[in-house]
Amino acid sequence: MRVTVTVNGQPHTREVEPRLLLVHFLRDELGLTGTHWGCDTSNCGVCTVRLDGVPVKSCTVLAVMADGHEVTTVEGLERDGELDTVQKGFVECHGLQCGFCTPGMLLTARWLLDRDPDPDETRIREAISGQLCRCTGYENIVRSIRWAAASEQEARS
Amino acid sequence: MSFGRMHRKEDARFIRGRGTYTDDVRLPGMLYGAVLRSPHAHARIVSVDASAAEAHPKVKAVITGRTLEGLGLAWMPTLSRDTQAVLATDKVRFQGQEVAFVVAEDPYSARDALELIDVEYDPLDAVVDARRALDPGAPVIRDDLEGRTGNHIFDWEAGDRARTDALFEQAEVTVAQDMIYPRVHPAPLETCGAVADFDKVTGKLTVWCPTQAPHAHRTLYAMVAGLPEHKIRVISPDIGGGFGGKVGIYPGYVCAIVGSIVTGRPVKWMEDRSENLMSTAFARDYHMRGEIAATRDGRIQAIRVKVLADHGAFNGTAQPTKFPAGFFHVFSGSYDVEAAHCEVTGVYTNKAPGGVAYACSFRVTEAVYLVERLVDMLAAELGLDPAELRMRNLLRPEQFPYVSPTGWEYDSGDYPKALRLALDLAGYDELRAEQADRRARGELMGIGISFFTEAVGAGPRKHMDILGLGMADGAELRVHPTGKAVLRVSCQSQGQGHETTFAQIVGQELGIPADDVEVVHGDTDQTPFGLGTYGSRSTPVSGAATALVARKVRDRAKIVAAAMLEASPDDLEWAGGRWSVVGDPSTGKSLAELALAAHSDLELPEGVEGHLDAAIVYNPPNLTYPFGAYICVVDVDPGTGQVKVRRFVAVDDCGVRINPMIVEGQIHGGLADGVGMALMQVMAFDEDGNHLGASFMDYLLPTAVECPSWELGETVTPSPAHPIGAKGVGESATVGSPPAVVNAVVDALGPYGIRHADMPLTPANVWRVVQGRPFRTDLAIP
Numbered sequence: 001m002r003v004t005v006t007v008n009g010q011p012h013t014r015e016v017e018p019r020l021l022l023v024h025f026l027r028d029e030l031g032l033t034g035t036h037w038g039c040d041t042s043n044c045g046v047c048t049v050r051l052d053g054v055p056v057k058s059c060t061v062l063a064v065m066a067d068g069h070e071v072t073t074v075e076g077l078e079r080d081g082e083l084d085t086v087q088k089g090f091v092e093c094h095g096l097q098c099g100f101c102t103p104g105m106l107l108t109a110r111w112l113l114d115r116d117p118d119p120d121e122t123r124i125r126e127a128i129s130g131q132l133c134r135c136t137g138y139e140n141i142v143r144s145i146r147w148a149a150a151s152e153q154e155a156r157s
Numbered sequence: 158m159s160f161g162r163m164h165r166k167e168d169a170r171f172i173r174g175r176g177t178y179t180d181d182v183r184l185p186g187m188l189y190g191a192v193l194r195s196p197h198a199h200a201r202i203v204s205v206d207a208s209a210a211e212a213h214p215k216v217k218a219v220i221t222g223r224t225l226e227g228l229g230l231a232w233m234p235t236l237s238r239d240t241q242a243v244l245a246t247d248k249v250r251f252q253g254q255e256v257a258f259v260v261a262e263d264p265y266s267a268r269d270a271l272e273l274i275d276v277e278y279d280p281l282d283a284v285v286d287a288r289r290a291l292d293p294g295a296p297v298i299r300d301d302l303e304g305r306t307g308n309h310i311f312d313w314e315a316g317d318r319a320r321t322d323a324l325f326e327q328a329e330v331t332v333a334q335d336m337i338y339p340r341v342h343p344a345p346l347e348t349c350g351a352v353a354d355f356d357k358v359t360g361k362l363t364v365w366c367p368t369q370a371p372h373a374h375r376t377l378y379a380m381v382a383g384l385p386e387h388k389i390r391v392i393s394p395d396i397g398g399g400f401g402g403k404v405g406i407y408p409g410y411v412c413a414i415v416g417s418i419v420t421g422r423p424v425k426w427m428e429d430r431s432e433n434l435m436s437t438a439f440a441r442d443y444h445m446r447g448e449i450a451a452t453r454d455g456r457i458q459a460i461r462v463k464v465l466a467d468h469g470a471f472n473g474t475a476q477p478t479k480f481p482a483g484f485f486h487v488f489s490g491s492y493d494v495e496a497a498h499c500e501v502t503g504v505y506t507n508k509a510p511g512g513v514a515y516a517c518s519f520r521v522t523e524a525v526y527l528v529e530r531l532v533d534m535l536a537a538e539l540g541l542d543p544a545e546l547r548m549r550n551l552l553r554p555e556q557f558p559y560v561s562p563t564g565w566e567y568d569s570g571d572y573p574k575a576l577r578l579a580l581d582l583a584g585y586d587e588l589r590a591e592q593a594d595r596r597a598r599g600e601l602m603g604i605g606i607s608f609f610t611e612a613v614g615a616g617p618r619k620h621m622d623i624l625g626l627g628m629a630d631g632a633e634l635r636v637h638p639t640g641k642a643v644l645r646v647s648c649q650s651q652g653q654g655h656e657t658t659f660a661q662i663v664g665q666e667l668g669i670p671a672d673d674v675e676v677v678h679g680d681t682d683q684t685p686f687g688l689g690t691y692g693s694r695s696t697p698v699s700g701a702a703t704a705l706v707a708r709k710v711r712d713r714a715k716i717v718a719a720a721m722l723e724a725s726p727d728d729l730e731w732a733g734g735r736w737s738v739v740g741d742p743s744t745g746k747s748l749a750e751l752a753l754a755a756h757s758d759l760e761l762p763e764g765v766e767g768h769l770d771a772a773i774v775y776n777p778p779n780l781t782y783p784f785g786a787y788i789c790v791v792d793v794d795p796g797t798g799q800v801k802v803r804r805f806v807a808v809d810d811c812g813v814r815i816n817p818m819i820v821e822g823q824i825h826g827g828l829a830d831g832v833g834m835a836l837m838q839v840m841a842f843d844e845d846g847n848h849l850g851a852s853f854m855d856y857l858l859p860t861a862v863e864c865p866s867w868e869l870g871e872t873v874t875p876s877p878a879h880p881i882g883a884k885g886v887g888e889s890a891t892v893g894s895p896p897a898v899v900n901a902v903v904d905a906l907g908p909y910g911i912r913h914a915d916m917p918l919t920p921a922n923v924w925r926v927v928q929g930r931p932f933r934t935d936l937a938i939p
Contacts, residue, residue, distance in 0.1 A: 017265065019265070020265075024264075027180075027181075031183075032174070033174070033177075033178075033180075033181040034173070034174015034175065035174070036178070036180075036346070036347070036397070037180065037427075038346045038347070038348070038397075038430065039430040039852065039853045040429055040430055040431075040852075041430070041852050041853055041854050043852070043853035043854060044346055044430075044853055046346050046397075073174065074172075074173065074174035075173070075174050077173075078173060083172070083173075087172040087173070090168070090172050091164050091165070091168045091169075091172060092164070094164075094165070094818050094819070094821075094822050096168060096171055096172065096652075097398075097652035097653065097654065097822055097823075097826065098171075098345075098346075098347070098395075098396060098397050098398045098651055098652025099167070099168075099170075099171025099172075099176045099395065099397070099652065100176075100178065100345075100346045100347045100397030100398060100652075101346055102171050102172060102174075103174045106172065121866070124861075125861040125862050126861075126862065128860075128861050129860045129861050129862045130860075131860075131861075132346060132853070132858050132860060133346075133826075133829075133861075134343075134344065134345055134346055134398045134400070134826065134829075134830070134858070135398060135652050135822070135826045136822060136825055136826055136829075137824075137825030137826045137827070137828050137829035137830075137864055137867060138825075138829065138860075138861040138864050139825045139864075139866060139867050140822060140825065141861070142861065142866070
């Protein structure tokens, strides 16, 4: 089947098998390896991307379902050489170790702050509860997101 | 100078999604492999018919056990001097065992073709309960091993049996308890996999795989594949978590290599989550009976332990071969006991092999859990506060170096200080008061303490090896003319932040910015030989090697400085990051100046060959012994049995902290692991050996919602066995936290008369207790 998916603002047209998963489309067809593959059951969240702005687990979305839609991956977070605030937050607060869950965490964090610029700790923990991290114990991920929220608030004021 | 908090150098690529994990490696002409796995836990293989799969238009090769047999590769050595089937030939011995390997043009076709392979099995009775495995009538799992008529692997003991028994006979108080540390899985988010590329022209094999021990892998590949070691290059790229599960070699790696040799093209194999949970290294699976003897006033005298250790179908534990039960004999923990004795019996069962994975530092996890549960039970028996009982028995600072009853020399520590700090941070007395109030209102609140001593940094060659390879590590330091440096180390990061930590060590030792030091690891062609990263050995071993190789460079630079300053080397001192004449700092020469001079036309003195580069192999004199005191506060909902970890206070002492930010991050992760193991994680099997949790829908891991905000404290007792006084920390929290959580839950359930409960303390299990029903202690085998 022929699909056209706009990824990080760039349209890509490919001939794909109907069963091809979005995660494999991104990784193998487009070479965007920042989106990882971890469990096939939507539980671990390392494959999280934003589909029309909403975080989805790309291991359980078919590429054909993304036809005509917009996808944002971690590669699309940085703008004009400037890191997104959530990326800066993760560096600042040591919100990552092995880096495998990080792209998904960043995309969910961005989504959360787009909807709720000042989330409290409980809200942050709920927002990332669909995503596993085996290294950080979540503490610094939560801090990173709060850091990003505070710094965006400060920039606005 | 360079020690202290600094942002991680490796983050720059990870936050952009620019890391290179094994599955990110793509080579021209690459093919894809997939493994056919056994649906049975125990069955004879009658026949394997791969003809339909071979006829699939996109399939390039099908490899079976018979194919490998023809190549002499059907079996491989494990890390415990056992053998493991690469692809089963005679029979399958656990559910998920590797039976055949398909190589195809794309990964989906490879999986399609697996379904075209027709394997006829003759099912056999399975044994998945370690206690049953030793029954005379139990099915013999390893009938491939000559002369084997049962499932017994080894008996091993440590300590003084006679003295321990005598103390027990005279003891005023004894407490005994059977406990299970259930089988769990480290479940790193990146599964295992490999990309193998055999170049027929040069005869060179390159393997990318997420290994924690690239050099050991290379040696083993050479041994298995019969390829010369200098023609093998193992590249361990970025690794998405290891936790010990990526130390061993899995059949898929060997199949990918054979696939590349057979097809002449690169072959990638990546396992999926179910495969990872079913077939790669598990952890724990210890059935323990622990006993503690004490005086009535709470003086612990002796500890006695018997363990039945389930090692699965092939003994593939990564541990020093001289200790079949790893470092389990630190089970006397942090206490000053007169005598101790343990016996461990290892058995085969129809479960996946591996063992000693998951941040457990060679079985210290089980040992600490056992003793910390026993101490709590003793406190209950004596009617003493568990904090007070610990305080009465902890080793005192003046006892270090302390030789334990089982012969280990603990390097340094101030245990009472750490416990006092944890009690203060937690507000222990207030918590106990609050608990009393809540209990009066019928609420279930629990406070759990654990104190642990770890044994990390394996290890001294005289004691420790893997497969006969001594556990030393190499480091090479090259200093460019401009004073920038490249450090090459044999250990490999799985997220610990080596590129930053080791750069900081070099920076500290040489007086240059850490940013001027590039750390190269994870490539056997570029790094010196060494045993890699596991058992929290990076900082204790490779970190020590790094400090010492930097000091070697500094010594070379001193000779150059002496020539430049026209002084005797004996008259120079290293101060402020420069060599200068004693008492005259104005003469100082920085490392950058000396590096340039060493490469210049300066007439070089004897002992300097035109550069400052140095290399070292570090054989640690002793293990390092980090320790800590943890306090967990839980609330238990009597209506649902749900346990909520409300607070967790962790005081760690890992000696000198190179980058406190990274140390704290390591501790956070380990604490979450411990909460997960205590409350939700278990690899369960039915009696036929069917895996009951081969996905993240069934095998539960803690999320951000189950984890509290961790409260950390620290004390610093430098290790005298380490050049910069550092101790390992990667596993401390995983070792120390499960007993704190379990002690807290048992404490909460005190009103129900509970004295012990086995992990995992799931809502269903806790609810049973609240309903007055007995705990199920056999959860691993429902």
